[in-house]
Amino acid sequence: MRKHTIALLCLSSLSSFWLTAAELTAPIAVQQPYTVTSANGDRPDPYYWLRDDSRTSPTVLDYLQRENDYFAQYSAGYQALTDKLTDEIIGRIKQDDSSVPYNKGDYSYYTRFDTGKEYPIYLRKSLKDGTEQVMLDVNVLAAGKDFYQVANMRVSPDQNLLAYVDDTNGRRQYTLKIRDLRTGKDLPDQLTGLSSSIAWAKDSKTLYVVKNDPATLLSTQVLQHTLGNDVASARQVYEEKDNSFYMGIGNTGDNNYVVIYLGSTVSTEMRVQDASKPDSEFKVLAPRQRDFQYSASHINDRWVISTDWDAPNFRLMSVTDDKIGDRNNWQPLVKHDDKVFIEDFELFNNYLAINERSDGLRRLKVMPWAAPDKAFYVASDESAYVMAFETNVEPNTDYVRYVYTSLTTPASTYQLNMKTGEKQLLKQTEILGGFDKNNYKTERVWATATDGVKVPISLLYRKDFKRDGSAPLYQYAYGSYGNSSDPSFRSVALSLVDRGFVYAIAHIRGGQEMGRQWYEDGKLLHKINTFTDYIAVTDYLVANQYAAKDKVFGMGGSAGGLLMGAVANMAPEKYRGLVAHVPFVDVVTTMLDEGIPLTTNEFDEWGNPKQKAYYDYMLSYSPYDQVAKQNYPAMLVTTGLHDSQVQYFEPAKWVAKLRTHKTNNQPLMFKTNMEAGHGGKSGRFSRLAENAQEYAFILNLLGQTK
Incomplete structure (x- = not known):
């Protein structure tokens, strides 16, 4: 077990946690002896005391607030720029806007935003008489709350009820509520501690939800609740024993089936129930096997299945309702192509x-x-x-x-x-603020990685951009979990591009932009490819005069924050500044602790450090462990106190260690959102204000004040 020797400190001794010699002297966290033990080696962790699972320790909270105060003092010097950027970014948004309606049953459904309001309004309109009905006004539900999110909603088959799940602190632990659309009132039925999944049976009174473990937050049980019954009597219809699997619940597109989705990094399984028979058993579509993944939907008495069975980039197959349960009954539909990845x-x-x-x-x-x-x-x-x-x-x-x-x-x-x-x-x-797409150009170029692999890059810049090696560069990437960074429109990016920046998306290994192998080559014992690809993209853009070598800025969040941490250690001299949002930076300690939410689900992504080969490899790139006595770029690090994906104490510890190791005077700023989780603030304008804060930090480093 770990050796815990942290002494409790009274509030009167808090001055020992930071230096106060000057107004802008950074908080310096006290070091306390602590050892993280494992079969593969022990590691000292003098900042482990910053972990407080209850989020109530006055000592920890006060320290985080001191960091926030330090950032507030620093950013006050360019507050006018932040305000200008905030107005500019929000000014591009058409505030009174609606989604394209879609028809289902007797209604047309759509979402509307009203001028000045932070949250959406969910509506429907009768196809019979055109009557409009507000189903949920999230602005009303969020009133008086620091954070509020409606994460999912589903209308009942008879169209009379709306099941929805909400979250009030950003920790992604949801409460199920049911609104009677005939009265506009919520029913007394409420279930708590859930994932965001919802499914209905065809009787419009039977609901399915997924219960989370209160400690690990893993999705463990599927509950079936009958409206009007005591919620404590909700029936467990499935329990997942393997803690490496995520779980969800939903309906097929034709609404004929309720589906339990089970998935790990390398394996999936689906269990299905006739939605007209809520008392029947769930049947396995195909039993799980390691290194076998599939997903399926249903139409006209058969299932269509996307699978990697003998097809790394996935192929499509089908099976009739009466032959489910054995993948050997599946029939080919669309063959595998080693150059084409089937996404959906x-x-x-x-x-x-x-x-x-x-x-x-x-x-x-x-x-x-x-x-x-x-x-x-x-x-x-x-x-x-x-x-x-x-x-x-x-x-x-x-x-x-x-x-x-x-x-x-x-x-x-x-x-x-x-x-x-x-x-x-x-x-x-509609993009306001004088946007004209003809003023901009997008380009696709390719960098050569250290092993000779070609890495695609998507670029955005103004048409009057001159490729002469003088422009600042903003380079974004993610590179994990097979999540691809698509070159979609980002109105916030215009605030940098209009100030002369080249905006780049590095499609590095670890995503699936180039197919499944692109992902395989950026995880487990190949993870470092992700980091070296990112650096190779920077080198290419500088060498080919898209950017000035002293004006390169990088940004990533979550696993992309890990990327920023690794790059900061490996090539700090190549970056003027780095922004790491909710960064996963304490890789080994987190992956050793199966009590932390989501750890066991990630072994096939990062590796299990209880195995020495993975322990040594993860340790070789873990940003927290590899902090060195060297110069570091200017850095802005953010987190959310209630983050359930990357716990706040990872970036807190990382920043504390960086403060005592970095050998230059570049700014190192750390901001904790005390009311939010992994996704940041919940309102649409609040999120845009956070973009403005990030951009102002970058522009200020370049001496730009407009």
């Missing part, structure tokens, strides 16, 4: 629509069931773009909705006639 698909009575990824770009393919040889792609005129499905809830239609976007094109919702190939623009997000 939508099912229609007469068509199959596929969202593919090739050469790092997402595109749409439409295939008629009756004539597979007449499949076609939706064309684009840009070199870097994204196509992804919009809401498609009606299978008996010739139309598929999708969103098209690029770094120069705001999100545009299209409706494609799959029979004729004609497409109709339903809406393009």
